[in-house]
Amino acid sequence: MNRIRRTAGAAAATVALTIGLGLPTAGTAHALSSRTFSWNSPMTAGDCTMFEGARWTLYSDGTATFDGTVTSGDNNDAWLMWARVKDANGAVLGTLTNYNVQDRSDWTKFVKNLPSKTQRYRWFASGRFNARLYPLIRRMSLSKHC
Template sequence: MTIFGHTVLFPRRPARPAPAAVSGRGRMSAIALGTVLALITVLGGTAHAQASPKRFVWRNDIRSGDCTMFHGASWTLYSDGTAEFNGLVTSSDDNDAWLMWANLEDANKNRLGRLVSHSHWDDLTKFVKNLPDSSRQYPWSARATYDPSLYPRIKSMSLNSHC
């Protein structure tokens, strides 16, 4: 039998006599099934391996108006068209909001598209973090989607921000 390009041989007879409750054929089927499932688990995991995530980290603080997003903010893109953001933001004024648009770019810095937040009916590509208290720094996590066919072409990202 061939599974994922590997030849698998099964013994024709059990090595020992089967217990009275299980026939030789039944035991053989159970062993064969267990072996096949084990091979599918091991080989199947490598046969459909996903591409490594792409992580883009901003090494400097980004300022817009009264707001600051601190260095270390990052977007992680996955080949399935999902993305995750993590950052830390603040404002020197109470009741502010950080607005962000995340651009996907090719090797020449040409825009391929934007990440989609699915959270603002007026602009699906806008990410918003409310900053009610100027004395605090706010951790910010967000999720997004994008067209997964772009994944191999994405080489950089840029952000547009407003406060």
């Protein structure tokens, strides 16, 4: 009877992993650490503006999320952004890569298309970085182009 229970447990684990549910592990009991970097004043590049309150949140597993609002004074523009992580001295540790690569020649470029000059666009993006750098990250910088 004991042998049947163990086999059934193993079978349930195999099914759970196969369909992507996963099983709880000791690692899932711990929440990810995060650091949020916000820009409290508008940024401009050409005809484009990114409004105050834009923020990157970096997680200890090497993932990152962006939330910001952008617009342009011209139709059919695009906001281009590159995000760098830095240490306490301002030295560049690395550049975030875009989770949804839009330009295969530059995986570090984030792009938000701005079709109408009369609209503000909420921009959500996801990125990645080397998780081993997380303890060293104290600052971020953005390069931008419109």
